[in-house]
């Protein structure tokens with residue numbers, strides 16, 4: 001089975017990890033700060049706070065921005081559940097904004113409408129989590145302008161989008177948001193096995209997130225309520241967690257970062273090839289906004305169901321039978337049973353639901369060969385003309 005995504009591990013990656021195993025520090029050593037500086041430096045952010053997952057990075061990001069009970073967090077329904085769950089972890093309530101039918105990202109027009117209604121009802125969100133779906137940056141200028149008008153904070157869930165650019169600049173530089181989060185899960189652009197990072201230009205937010213990542217404990221006298229009792233002393237000033245990344249993971253991350261731009265370029269080469277090979281099939285290929293240079297984490301096609309005899313499910317199953325490990329990103333979060341219990345229902349976000357009924361993620365990863373890609377295209381052709 002050709003998977004929809006997979007990591008590449010080189011000898012240099014292996015050597016980097018072995019080097020850490022043979023060193024003094026398996027955790028809390030020099031590799032994590034080195035990885036943080038590497039990623040922050042690459043994307044142009046002041047600070048990087050590495051965590052053991054993007055999910056935990058999203059959690060500390062929400063807490064650092066002061067999210068709590070009585071607050072609202074808004075996000076898109078077409079995302080992984082973690083983009084919404086971070087609000088629930090903080091005791092806040094979650095709501096959604098429908099997607100743009102061309103980019104599949106959170107729609108700024110729908111956002112403007114919903115904000116106007118929420119202002120009238122006195123229920124404005126404290127945080128908006130935008131998701132750069134498939135690696136394509138959202139319309140950040142429009143969303144940022146709305147945040148200025150309505151006073152909400154922005155977290156970019158850039159789990160798909162390290163290496164992407166918006167208006168020529170790397171996602172993560174914080175020009176249009178407070179915090180950006182990357183994921184380093186093996187299917188993402190670069191990997192640390194499990195891992196994530198929160199990027200920010202704010203010294204205060206970086207300090208808070210670093211504190212929350214490690215039990216809310218400080219060893220810095222400047223941040224204590226009174227002078228240390230002695231050289232052993234540490235002080236817990238917040239209720240934090242153990243969300244730390246290990247040194248092994250960070251060393252793998254530094255090694256993988258050397259290939260980030262090459263990976264994104266290879267993904268673009270594959271996407272151009274898919275675009276051409278699929279041009280005459282009854283499918284809609286991904287549309288790229290002129291402001292966006294996607295990281296192309298995913299290559300999602302939509303079936304033009306009115307031109308196809310089979311159902312979405314039949315096409316999906318037939319591709320899997322032909323060894324093509326297609327997937328579906330994502331089941332609209334509001335339709336998950338856990339969220340439906342909060343009162344969300346089918347029909348609430350029609351663009352997202354229509355997308356879900358038509359979308360299929362084709363294999364897309366830097367080591368996908370042209371022969372494998374030809375197999376995918378041929379299988380799709382056979383299935384669609386059956």
Ligand SMILES: *Cc1c(COP(=O)(O)O)cnc(C)c1O
Nearest residue numbers: 053054055080082159183185195
């Ligand atoms: C993968 C992913 C996450 C979670 O990342 P982890 O590192 O696995 O916690 C969050 N949001 C989106 C959009 C993702 O794709």
